[in-house]
Amino acid sequence: MQVRVNGSAHEVDVEPEMPLLWLLRDVLDLTGTKYGCGVAYCGACTVLLDGAPVRSCSLPASAAAGKEIRTIEGLARGGTLHRVQAAWIEYQVPQCGYCQSGQIMAAVALLEANPKPSDADIDAAMTNVCRCGTYGRIRAAIHAAAQA
């Protein structure tokens, strides 16, 4: 099947039921997207599918075929960080960092759908788990990115 990831087309030969997460990580070697729970709870595997956030651990590769997939590796443009990534640095959000690819992708999707989210909008959209407890800084960085 053919998948488009970060603007490039890839012809891949995998089982249609292989989750998109493992296609990205083990076949295309895009390791920025992380495995956390495998049951769509934690969101560490969040990527954008035609602009919408999806939990790639629970999405069969066949459901992603023909759609535009965006991962953390495809966020910066020409060496310039996405404004969400820049805000993440400004607010020094990450601690261990493992969940942050998924957090950033969820935040990018939120801001693309809702350029000036309220706290309640952020509460509703940002359902990813961070065991280091960086939630306060995530909220502040999203508000800052919305102003950027």
Added chain:
Amino acid sequence: MAITRRGFIVGGALAGGGLLVGYALSPFSNLKRARALGAAGDEVLLLTWVKLAPDDTVTVIVPHSEMGQGVHTSLPMMLAEELDADWSHVRMEQAPADPAFANGGLARGYLAGDFQIPSALSGTTDFAMRKIAELMHLQITGGSLSVRATGVAGMRRTGAAARWMLVHAAAEAWRVPAGEITTEKSVLFHAGSSRQARYGELASAAARFDPPADVPLKPRERYTIVGRSQPRFDVPAKVDGSAKYGVDTRLPGMLYAAVRASPVFGGKVAGFDPAPLAGRRGVVRAVEIPGAVAVVADSYWRARQAVDALEIRWDAGAAASHSSDSIFKGMAEALKRGGLKKDYAFGDAEAALRTAARVVDATYRVPYLAHATMEPMNCTAQFSGGKLEVWGGFQDGLGARAHAAKSAGLSLDAVTLHHTAMGGGFGRRGPTLNYLEQAIAIAKQLDKPVNLIWSREEDLTQDNYRNASVARVRAGLDASGRPSAWLYEFTEKHDPKEATWIPYGIANREARYASGTDPIPFGPWRSVDNSHHGFFIESFVDELAAEAKRDPFEYRRELLADAPRHRAVLEAVAEMADWKSPPPKGRARGISLKESFDTIVAQVAEVSVGDDGRARVHKVWCAADPGEVVHPSGIAAQLEGGIIYGLTAALYGEITIAEGRVVEKNFPDYPMVKLADAPAIEVKLVPSGAHTGGAGEPGTPPIAAATANAVFALTGHRVRALPLRKQDLRAPPERWSPEHGTSDT
């Protein structure tokens, strides 16, 4: 590179120009005791290193692992401060797991009484009995020790020694007295002759100078780097997906392994039929290892699907009889039976209880907890030509290397360990290395590198857990409600030893404990024993205040007359929270205070209870005295994170045992605080200037009691068991043991 050893400073010129300086913490103040344990006279301990290149680049080599606590930035800051380096020229390299970078000096500090080494982190219950040779294999990141031991004892002195050498090189070159030379931002100045030079220009010449072992350190008033929030070195790679964690290890020809271990701890594989693997795409083969079966394949998902397809027969063994109920019952019985071990004793608590006007008596309990790091346990191993290479995230790299050598039956020299970033540690990636043992056992049966990744299900059910514990606490109050006796009985003591100590002025106090009550594998969990003693002690002090009909802040404050640092932190948090003001309608505030790892933390939680009977924490104020502050934003981040970690445990955290197995299989069974239910957190640092304390753990211990005490203030429901989500907080508290409750005598 030519290196000469000069006393305790190791210095030399770098090939291609530049300066290398290392500092060894020694001699230790308790030389006699260390020698008695087998120390050689010229042992090199606590090595820290810095490289200074001709282009002015300063590379600080850090012997600790980064797991989000910021140590790869805060330690270079401490060195750069003493070096008077230009911070923009400073880089960090993590030291390899090699004895030249051992922080055995932490252990020596322990022997000298300077620091506490949590024995859980060293994998033994009696640390001092270990041979010095074993101490040399420590490279601990844990016990909130990095800054307070390596930083204070090593980084500062290394930076000061390198600066001393540069100053003396300049003095010789310019033929002026060294005392007239000043330094700032990696430049040397001599005002009298208007000369200046960059550090890089004199780096090679500086290598010939021999600094004294006791180079003076800078006074704090002159700090320009330490005490300010510098951007962390590890952050950029964590926002663009390029940071490499253990799961991201990729090697030529590498295979992936998925594993299923005996669901009952200590169980064995009775057998399995490999037939379901036939014809499965990408599957190499099944591998039986002690207590588990693994499948190796060309992708992790294929390996996982295949191992899940196997029907494995288990020989569960004796542990299958355990359940949470049976364990809690055994703990309560052990406390009732008596014959407890002495923890501490001052005065005569039993006698004082007998003569007290009133006795308050309450029993608490906490469940097992898993670490649930975001990155599941994993390890990559490869055997080749009689040597073993290991890749992964380890809180104690040298300890993991020694463990790997033993597990593989190889000499230490035959094992190389490569550090990766860690997707969370919280103690899990310290001394408990069952995933490392598995990776080695699997790789031994293949001729390729194998990346073993645990499923979340393996990660939650094969952890080494924060122990469940029961505590019965009794206090005797005089007629005015002031405590004269404190009798503290609990099950299982691990680390650190002072976790049971109380700062309050109670003349007769005694603590004692039962051991042998816990059949479940134990592992250090963020703040270790402090996590539950914080809840027990601070809940009970709140009960005493209620019994005395006193404000819980004022009651604590009066008992801290002889503990000025604790009192100052408590007063700071009360001021932040405007404690005297009434909380918003439908909310109440609870207060709590716990010192751990030399940092004193007080918290106030503002809580409501919904129509569903569940508590919600809206706001947490946190005041902390970490002695001194190296990286303010970093300490604040650690305290914020520690609060969320502790709040998840207080509200939701519970690992249940049934038929010897862990019931909770994945995150939906083991829920966590998410952004929408995370409280707003306000942190204030009130450094007293005392000995530097830790940051990674001290935020966790106070939050459960602060929350539970707020629930009591709001509803009158006294929480004596965690987690809160299992209880309807509008209803009277669950009575689970006969000793439960308050009694007047």
